[in-house]
Amino acid sequence: MGFRFLILFVIIAIVELYAFQVIKTVTKSKWILIGYAVVSLAAIVFITYELLKFDRSVGQTKTTLITLGLLLLVLLPKIVLTFVMLLEDVFRFLMGTVTHFMGHNTDSFLPQRRKFVSQVALGLAAVPFLSLIYGMTIGKYNYKVIRQTLFFPDLPEAFDGFKVTQISDIHSGSFDNEEKIRYAIDLINEQESDLLLFTGDIVNAKADEMHPWIDIFKGLKKYEHGKFSILGNHDYGAYLDWKSEKAKEDNFVAIKDLHRQIDFKLMLNEHVKIKKGNDEIALVGVENWGRHFGSNGDINKATENLTATDFKILMSHDPSHWEYIIKKHPKNIQLTLSGHTHGMQFGIEIPGFFKWSLAQYMYKQWAGLYEEFGRYVYVNRGFGFHAYPGRVGIMPEITVFELKKGEKVA
Incomplete structure (x- = not known):
């Protein structure tokens, strides 16, 4: 069980790191970065606390529903961000390798992150984010005959x-x-x-x-x-x-x-x-x-x-x-x-x-x-x-x- 939690912690840490890199690439505002970090940390703390105190003698409650909804709302968009950033890192690594063996002198082996890629990642991540919000507010009662x-x-x-x-x-x-x-x-x-x-x-x-x-x-x-x-x-x-x-x-x-x-x-x-x-x-x-x-x-x-x-x-x-x-x-x-x-x-x-x-x-x-x-x-x-x-x-x-x-x- 402890090993599983360790793996989960590592995955969440990687996702959070990549998501923060996207925000950092798009904006240089210190207050936006601090605000993002505070909100992300608060969400993680709340979700972790609620999941750890889940009582199987009580079962699902309204708070449990909110927690699971928030978990998906936080996690899925950031997974999208991570996927795009990983692809960019593969490209950066290949470009750095080619540049290095071609003998070009550069300050860094890896090219800098491109703001455009981070903006595209945010746009893609907005799709599951907005969809999940729609699902929790309108979709769940959007009855179809x-x-x-x-x-x-x-x-x-x-x-x-x-x-x-x-x-x-x-x-x-x-x-x-x-x-x-x-x-x-x-x-x-x-x-x-x-x-x-x-x-x-x-x-x-x-x-x-x-x-x-x-x-x-x-x-x-x-x-x-x-x-x-x-x-x-x-x-x-x-x-x-x-x-x-x-x-x-x-x-x-x-x-x-x-x-x-x-x-x-x-x-x-x-x-x-x-x-x-x-x-x-x-x-x-x-x-x-x-x-x-x-x-x-x-x-x-x-x-x-x-x-x-x-x-x-x-x-x-x-x-x-x-x-x-x-x-x-x-x-x-x-x-x-x-x-x-x-x-x-x-x-x-x-x-x-x-x-x-x-x-x-x-x-x-x-x-x-x-x-x-x-x-x-x-x-x-x-x-x-x-x-x-x-x-x-x-x-x-x-x-x-x-x-x-x-x-x-x-």
């Missing part, structure tokens, strides 16, 4: 045109703006769907995080075919140190009861039949299944008495469940709805053209629609936010699916 039309040859006739709204990853413990949450609830209600599904993580860790928001979420209107939900990895209290197993279990019971309090039917490795006219489809809900976050989900139990020919919609929080189990499951799960990844709350999306996030290096399916073997999984980007108190490029999402009978038109 994404519509998907999905075609299934085996969809029962009566469900042709059936509309399903999905939300995921509420993370109520991170909310800090009642007006924005009310706006999001109104936006969900405006979609005029037949069915509302919530695919897990109602809290960050503790049931009482949701208490201030229960009345607002009770504002979700009634749906003709109901409101259903499942659990996510954060709903099991696994990321906290509890005083006792009983305290942990009591919290888990309280979290499950939150779903009842906001008028959702919580599904725990089970299924229900959704009937319309003379037809029906099966809605399946499993507990969380994940390679790294616990595997309580039991798809075999949840699909008991269902056949491969039944049309099924599965709610499973972690999309890795689909990748490793569901997409080849003999019961033929036509559509799986997941969440969990948040798209890392940071990335670049140009709808229909380009999509990138660090999440793609952790999850094969991380945002949007994927298909294999004629079976689909959709990964919702999440309603709330966690850890980093914002969203950059990957906006909070409300998804509306329209199910259509037939083959997809190319």
Whole structure:
């Protein structure tokens, strides 16, 4: 552990040194340099203090969110500065070597830093800096309604045109703006769907995080075919140190009861039949299944008495469940709805053209629609936010699916 801290200290020292060199190259004002040094030191001291005193029995707090946001705000732009300055140093070293062997007499082996390069570095560093500020002030509540039309040859006739709204990853413990949450609830209600599904993580860790928001979420209107939900990895209290197993279990019971309090039917490795006219489809809900976050989900139990020919919609929080189990499951799960990844709350999306996030290096399916073997999984980007108190490029999402009978038109 001590060696890791040493490595981290060395990296931060290098980043800070290069960042200071940029400021020093751009301006010669003593007061600006002193001011920069004081602000940087204060930020480092505050971040270090807050991280060292983090209490796993309390978990994430508003101060923790601010600290992580400040850490990214301070670190990412300076990493950009360091990268540019390292490139300049490589160039300076090569130029110095060439000059030396050509026999030119110079006062210094290395050429001086160029002000223009430092100005370019500052301009590049401004992009993540301003983006992170945007994400923490506007982006985290910049809800997007994404519509998907999905075609299934085996969809029962009566469900042709059936509309399903999905939300995921509420993370109520991170909310800090009642007006924005009310706006999001109104936006969900405006979609005029037949069915509302919530695919897990109602809290960050503790049931009482949701208490201030229960009345607002009770504002979700009634749906003709109901409101259903499942659990996510954060709903099991696994990321906290509890005083006792009983305290942990009591919290888990309280979290499950939150779903009842906001008028959702919580599904725990089970299924229900959704009937319309003379037809029906099966809605399946499993507990969380994940390679790294616990595997309580039991798809075999949840699909008991269902056949491969039944049309099924599965709610499973972690999309890795689909990748490793569901997409080849003999019961033929036509559509799986997941969440969990948040798209890392940071990335670049140009709808229909380009999509990138660090999440793609952790999850094969991380945002949007994927298909294999004629079976689909959709990964919702999440309603709330966690850890980093914002969203950059990957906006909070409300998804509306329209199910259509037939083959997809190319």
